[in-house]
Amino acid sequence: MGRIGAIKTVWVDSYFASDRKNRSDCTARKKSGQSKGSRVDLLPICPIIQPVTRISNLFRLQTLDGQIDSHQARLSEIEAGLKNHPELDRARADEENARARLEDAKKDLLRAEEETRGQQQRITETDKTLYSGGVSNPKELQDLQDESAALRRYLSVLEERQLQSMIRSEESEKAVAAAQAAREERERLRAAQDEKLLAEQALLQTTLETIGYQREAAVSAVTAEDLEKYSALRRSKHGMAVVRFESGACGACGVAPSSARIDSARSGQEIIQCGNCGRILYMG
Ligand SMILES: [Zn+2]
Numbered sequence: 001m002g003r004i005g006a007i008k009t010v011w012v013d014s015y016f017a018s019d020r021k022n023r024s025d026c027t028a029r030k031k032s033g034q035s036k037g038s039r040v041d042l043l044p045i046c047p048i049i050q051p052v053t054r055i056s057n058l059f060r061l062q063t064l065d066g067q068i069d070s071h072q073a074r075l076s077e078i079e080a081g082l083k084n085h086p087e088l089d090r091a092r093a094d095e096e097n098a099r100a101r102l103e104d105a106k107k108d109l110l111r112a113e114e115e116t117r118g119q120q121q122r123i124t125e126t127d128k129t130l131y132s133g134g135v136s137n138p139k140e141l142q143d144l145q146d147e148s149a150a151l152r153r154y155l156s157v158l159e160e161r162q163l164q165s166m167i168r169s170e171e172s173e174k175a176v177a178a179a180q181a182a183r184e185e186r187e188r189l190r191a192a193q194d195e196k197l198l199a200e201q202a203l204l205q206t207t208l209e210t211i212g213y214q215r216e217a218a219v220s221a222v223t224a225e226d227l228e229k230y231s232a233l234r235r236s237k238h239g240m241a242v243v244r245f246e247s248g249a250c251g252a253c254g255v256a257p258s259s260a261r262i263d264s265a266r267s268g269q270e271i272i273q274c275g276n277c278g279r280i281l282y283m284g
Contacts, residue, residue: 052221053268058230059242059282061218067211069239071204078201082194091186095179102172109169112162119155126151226271233279242280253277 129135130144219227233241243251245265250257255276257265265272265281272281 051268053284054223054226054271055242055265055268055280055282056284057218057221058226058280059284061215061222061227061230062234062240062242064211064215064218065234066239068208068215071208071211075201075204075208078197078204081197082201085190088183088186088190091179091183095176095183098172098175098179102169102176105165105169105172109162109165112158112165116155116158116162119151119158123148123151123155229271230280237277237279240279242282243274245281245283250274250277250279250281252279257281 126144126148130141130148135141135144222230230241237252240252245251245257245262248256248262253274253276255274257272257275261272261275261281262283264270266283268283273279274281
Protein backbone atom coordinates (compact mmCIF):
# COMPACT_ATOMS: atom_id res chain seq x y z
CA MET A 1 0.00 0.00 0.00
CA GLY A 2 1.40 3.35 -0.93
CA ARG A 3 0.53 6.76 0.35
CA ILE A 4 0.02 9.79 -1.87
CA GLY A 5 -0.52 12.65 0.56
CA ALA A 6 -3.89 12.13 2.17
CA ILE A 7 -4.76 9.66 -0.56
CA LYS A 8 -3.89 6.05 -0.07
CA THR A 9 -3.98 3.22 -2.58
CA VAL A 10 -6.02 0.48 -1.00
CA TRP A 11 -7.33 -2.91 -1.93
CA VAL A 12 -11.07 -2.83 -1.62
CA ASP A 13 -14.05 -5.00 -2.28
CA SER A 14 -17.36 -3.95 -3.71
CA TYR A 15 -18.18 -2.46 -0.32
CA PHE A 16 -15.69 0.28 -1.04
CA ALA A 17 -16.10 0.41 -4.78
CA SER A 18 -19.13 2.60 -4.51
CA ASP A 19 -18.12 4.54 -7.52
CA ARG A 20 -19.69 2.85 -10.50
CA LYS A 21 -17.00 4.02 -12.92
CA ASN A 22 -14.29 2.51 -10.75
CA ARG A 23 -16.10 -0.78 -10.73
CA SER A 24 -16.62 -0.86 -14.47
CA ASP A 25 -12.97 0.05 -14.95
CA CYS A 26 -12.07 -2.82 -12.66
CA THR A 27 -14.22 -5.23 -14.64
CA ALA A 28 -12.72 -4.01 -17.91
CA ARG A 29 -9.20 -4.51 -16.58
CA LYS A 30 -10.02 -7.98 -15.34
CA LYS A 31 -11.61 -8.95 -18.65
CA SER A 32 -8.61 -7.72 -20.55
CA GLY A 33 -6.33 -9.73 -18.27
CA GLN A 34 -4.64 -6.69 -16.78
CA SER A 35 -5.99 -7.18 -13.31
CA LYS A 36 -3.65 -8.10 -10.51
CA GLY A 37 -6.13 -10.85 -9.82
CA SER A 38 -4.00 -13.22 -7.73
CA ARG A 39 -5.94 -12.27 -4.63
CA VAL A 40 -9.45 -12.05 -6.07
CA ASP A 41 -10.73 -14.80 -3.76
CA LEU A 42 -10.06 -12.59 -0.79
CA LEU A 43 -11.35 -9.21 0.20
CA PRO A 44 -9.37 -7.25 -2.39
CA ILE A 45 -10.71 -7.34 -5.88
CA CYS A 46 -9.26 -4.38 -7.65
CA PRO A 47 -6.99 -1.53 -6.64
CA ILE A 48 -8.61 1.86 -6.80
CA ILE A 49 -7.77 5.22 -5.36
CA GLN A 50 -9.93 5.79 -2.32
CA PRO A 51 -9.58 8.47 0.31
CA VAL A 52 -8.76 6.81 3.59
CA THR A 53 -10.40 8.25 6.65
CA ARG A 54 -10.59 7.38 10.29
CA ILE A 55 -14.05 5.91 9.74
CA SER A 56 -13.24 4.08 6.50
CA ASN A 57 -10.40 2.33 8.34
CA LEU A 58 -12.87 1.15 10.96
CA PHE A 59 -15.33 0.10 8.27
CA ARG A 60 -12.65 -1.94 6.54
CA LEU A 61 -11.71 -3.52 9.86
CA GLN A 62 -15.34 -4.42 10.41
CA THR A 63 -15.59 -5.95 6.94
CA LEU A 64 -12.56 -8.13 7.70
CA ASP A 65 -13.89 -9.06 11.14
CA GLY A 66 -17.21 -10.00 9.55
CA GLN A 67 -15.40 -12.30 7.14
CA ILE A 68 -13.38 -13.82 9.96
CA ASP A 69 -16.57 -14.45 11.96
CA SER A 70 -18.37 -16.11 9.07
CA HIS A 71 -15.36 -18.24 8.12
CA GLN A 72 -14.87 -19.31 11.73
CA ALA A 73 -18.56 -20.17 12.04
CA ARG A 74 -18.27 -22.32 8.92
CA LEU A 75 -15.12 -23.95 10.31
CA SER A 76 -17.04 -24.88 13.47
CA GLU A 77 -19.78 -26.41 11.32
CA ILE A 78 -17.17 -28.36 9.38
CA GLU A 79 -15.53 -29.63 12.58
CA ALA A 80 -18.91 -30.76 13.88
CA GLY A 81 -19.64 -32.35 10.50
CA LEU A 82 -16.36 -34.26 10.57
CA LYS A 83 -16.90 -35.40 14.13
CA ASN A 84 -20.57 -36.40 14.05
CA HIS A 85 -21.84 -39.03 11.64
CA PRO A 86 -25.45 -39.67 12.72
CA GLU A 87 -26.51 -41.53 9.55
CA LEU A 88 -23.45 -43.76 9.66
CA ASP A 89 -23.93 -44.36 13.41
CA ARG A 90 -27.53 -45.40 12.71
CA ALA A 91 -26.46 -47.70 9.85
CA ARG A 92 -23.84 -49.33 12.10
CA ALA A 93 -26.39 -49.82 14.90
CA ASP A 94 -28.88 -51.31 12.41
CA GLU A 95 -26.26 -53.78 11.21
CA GLU A 96 -25.33 -54.70 14.77
CA ASN A 97 -28.98 -55.33 15.64
CA ALA A 98 -29.47 -57.40 12.48
CA ARG A 99 -26.42 -59.51 13.37
CA ALA A 100 -27.73 -60.01 16.92
CA ARG A 101 -31.11 -61.15 15.52
CA LEU A 102 -29.32 -63.56 13.17
CA GLU A 103 -27.38 -65.06 16.10
CA ASP A 104 -30.65 -65.58 18.00
CA ALA A 105 -32.26 -67.14 14.92
CA LYS A 106 -29.30 -69.51 14.46
CA LYS A 107 -29.48 -70.58 18.11
CA ASP A 108 -33.23 -71.20 17.75
CA LEU A 109 -32.59 -73.29 14.66
CA LEU A 110 -29.91 -75.37 16.39
CA ARG A 111 -32.25 -75.97 19.33
CA ALA A 112 -35.10 -76.95 17.00
CA GLU A 113 -32.81 -79.34 15.09
CA GLU A 114 -31.64 -80.94 18.33
CA GLU A 115 -35.21 -81.38 19.55
CA THR A 116 -36.22 -82.94 16.24
CA ARG A 117 -33.27 -85.31 16.32
CA GLY A 118 -34.05 -86.26 19.92
CA GLN A 119 -37.66 -86.96 19.03
CA GLN A 120 -36.62 -89.10 16.03
CA GLN A 121 -34.30 -91.02 18.35
CA ARG A 122 -37.13 -91.66 20.81
CA ILE A 123 -39.37 -92.90 17.97
CA THR A 124 -36.62 -95.22 16.73
CA GLU A 125 -36.13 -96.65 20.21
CA THR A 126 -39.87 -97.10 20.79
CA ASP A 127 -40.30 -98.79 17.41
CA LYS A 128 -37.33 -101.02 18.15
CA THR A 129 -38.95 -102.21 21.36
CA LEU A 130 -42.30 -102.51 19.62
CA TYR A 131 -41.06 -104.62 16.75
CA SER A 132 -38.34 -106.54 18.57
CA GLY A 133 -40.76 -109.30 19.57
CA GLY A 134 -39.69 -108.94 23.15
CA VAL A 135 -43.07 -107.57 24.21
CA SER A 136 -45.96 -109.96 23.86
CA ASN A 137 -48.45 -108.59 26.34
CA PRO A 138 -51.23 -107.04 24.21
CA LYS A 139 -51.78 -104.20 26.69
CA GLU A 140 -48.08 -103.32 26.68
CA LEU A 141 -47.98 -103.59 22.89
CA GLN A 142 -50.95 -101.25 22.61
CA ASP A 143 -49.29 -98.78 25.00
CA LEU A 144 -46.12 -98.88 22.89
CA GLN A 145 -48.10 -98.30 19.70
CA ASP A 146 -49.94 -95.37 21.33
CA GLU A 147 -46.63 -93.94 22.54
CA SER A 148 -45.08 -94.29 19.08
CA ALA A 149 -48.07 -92.52 17.50
CA ALA A 150 -47.91 -89.73 20.09
CA LEU A 151 -44.17 -89.33 19.52
CA ARG A 152 -44.76 -89.04 15.76
CA ARG A 153 -47.49 -86.43 16.23
CA TYR A 154 -45.19 -84.34 18.34
CA LEU A 155 -42.40 -84.88 15.80
CA SER A 156 -44.59 -83.07 13.22
CA VAL A 157 -44.89 -80.15 15.61
CA LEU A 158 -41.12 -80.08 16.12
CA GLU A 159 -40.45 -80.33 12.38
CA GLU A 160 -42.78 -77.41 11.76
CA ARG A 161 -40.92 -75.39 14.43
CA GLN A 162 -37.62 -76.30 12.82
CA LEU A 163 -38.92 -75.17 9.43
CA GLN A 164 -40.06 -71.84 10.90
CA SER A 165 -36.66 -71.41 12.58
CA MET A 166 -34.96 -72.11 9.28
CA ILE A 167 -37.09 -69.47 7.51
CA ARG A 168 -36.36 -66.93 10.26
CA SER A 169 -32.67 -67.68 10.03
CA GLU A 170 -32.67 -67.19 6.24
CA GLU A 171 -34.59 -63.93 6.58
CA SER A 172 -32.11 -62.77 9.22
CA GLU A 173 -29.21 -63.60 6.87
CA LYS A 174 -30.81 -61.40 4.20
CA ALA A 175 -31.43 -58.62 6.73
CA VAL A 176 -27.75 -58.71 7.75
CA ALA A 177 -26.63 -58.56 4.11
CA ALA A 178 -28.94 -55.57 3.49
CA ALA A 179 -27.80 -53.78 6.67
CA GLN A 180 -24.16 -54.41 5.80
CA ALA A 181 -24.67 -53.03 2.27
CA ALA A 182 -26.44 -49.96 3.72
CA ARG A 183 -23.60 -49.41 6.21
CA GLU A 184 -20.96 -49.75 3.47
CA GLU A 185 -22.85 -47.28 1.27
CA ARG A 186 -23.05 -44.84 4.20
CA GLU A 187 -19.32 -45.21 4.79
CA ARG A 188 -18.64 -44.49 1.11
CA LEU A 189 -20.87 -41.38 1.20
CA ARG A 190 -19.29 -40.31 4.48
CA ALA A 191 -15.77 -40.62 3.07
CA ALA A 192 -16.72 -38.52 0.03
CA GLN A 193 -18.37 -35.91 2.27
CA ASP A 194 -15.40 -35.81 4.65
CA GLU A 195 -13.06 -35.32 1.72
CA LYS A 196 -15.06 -32.27 0.60
CA LEU A 197 -15.24 -30.89 4.14
CA LEU A 198 -11.49 -31.33 4.65
CA ALA A 199 -10.77 -29.52 1.38
CA GLU A 200 -13.10 -26.69 2.39
CA GLN A 201 -11.53 -26.59 5.85
CA ALA A 202 -8.03 -26.27 4.39
CA LEU A 203 -9.16 -23.50 2.05
CA LEU A 204 -10.90 -21.62 4.87
CA GLN A 205 -7.84 -21.90 7.11
CA THR A 206 -5.61 -20.48 4.38
CA THR A 207 -8.12 -17.71 3.69
CA LEU A 208 -8.39 -16.91 7.39
CA GLU A 209 -4.63 -16.70 7.65
CA THR A 210 -4.51 -14.17 4.83
CA ILE A 211 -7.41 -12.18 6.24
CA GLY A 212 -5.53 -12.21 9.55
CA TYR A 213 -2.60 -10.42 7.88
CA GLN A 214 -4.99 -7.96 6.29
CA ARG A 215 -6.59 -7.37 9.66
CA GLU A 216 -3.23 -6.69 11.26
CA ALA A 217 -2.60 -4.07 8.58
CA ALA A 218 -6.08 -2.61 9.08
CA VAL A 219 -5.63 -2.45 12.86
CA SER A 220 -2.31 -0.68 12.48
CA ALA A 221 -4.16 2.13 10.70
CA VAL A 222 -6.54 2.62 13.64
CA THR A 223 -5.75 4.42 16.89
CA ALA A 224 -5.97 2.53 20.15
CA GLU A 225 -8.85 4.74 21.24
CA ASP A 226 -10.83 4.10 18.06
CA LEU A 227 -10.11 0.39 18.26
CA GLU A 228 -11.41 0.24 21.80
CA LYS A 229 -14.60 2.07 20.87
CA TYR A 230 -15.05 -0.11 17.78
CA SER A 231 -14.47 -3.34 19.72
CA ALA A 232 -16.93 -2.38 22.45
CA LEU A 233 -19.58 -1.43 19.90
CA ARG A 234 -18.99 -4.55 17.87
CA ARG A 235 -19.55 -6.69 20.97
CA SER A 236 -22.71 -4.85 22.00
CA LYS A 237 -24.17 -4.33 18.50
CA HIS A 238 -24.07 -7.86 17.17
CA GLY A 239 -20.91 -7.35 15.14
CA MET A 240 -22.08 -4.12 13.50
CA ALA A 241 -20.22 -1.19 15.03
CA VAL A 242 -19.97 0.91 11.86
CA VAL A 243 -22.96 1.42 9.57
CA ARG A 244 -23.38 3.16 6.28
CA PHE A 245 -25.37 6.32 6.19
CA GLU A 246 -28.14 5.50 3.71
CA SER A 247 -30.90 7.71 2.31
CA GLY A 248 -30.24 10.33 4.94
CA ALA A 249 -30.51 7.93 7.86
CA CYS A 250 -28.56 5.43 9.95
CA GLY A 251 -28.32 2.21 7.93
CA ALA A 252 -28.99 0.11 11.02
CA CYS A 253 -31.88 1.77 12.85
CA GLY A 254 -33.17 4.20 10.20
CA VAL A 255 -33.08 7.25 12.45
CA ALA A 256 -31.85 10.43 10.71
CA PRO A 257 -29.11 12.35 12.50
CA SER A 258 -29.09 16.15 12.66
CA SER A 259 -27.53 18.02 9.75
CA ALA A 260 -24.68 19.15 12.03
CA ARG A 261 -23.85 15.51 12.81
CA ILE A 262 -24.12 14.61 9.12
CA ASP A 263 -21.62 17.34 8.24
CA SER A 264 -19.22 16.08 10.91
CA ALA A 265 -19.60 12.50 9.80
CA ARG A 266 -19.05 13.43 6.16
CA SER A 267 -15.45 14.37 6.85
CA GLY A 268 -14.78 10.82 7.94
CA GLN A 269 -12.16 12.12 10.35
CA GLU A 270 -14.46 12.51 13.30
CA ILE A 271 -16.31 9.63 14.92
CA ILE A 272 -20.00 10.42 14.82
CA GLN A 273 -22.34 7.92 16.41
CA CYS A 274 -26.01 7.47 15.62
CA GLY A 275 -27.99 9.33 18.28
CA ASN A 276 -30.42 6.45 18.46
CA CYS A 277 -28.49 3.16 18.21
CA GLY A 278 -25.01 4.47 18.99
CA ARG A 279 -23.30 2.95 15.96
CA ILE A 280 -20.55 4.81 14.14
CA LEU A 281 -21.85 6.42 10.95
CA TYR A 282 -19.88 5.84 7.75
CA MET A 283 -20.49 8.14 4.82
CA GLY A 284 -18.34 6.22 2.30
ZN1 LIG B 1 -28.75 4.03 14.32
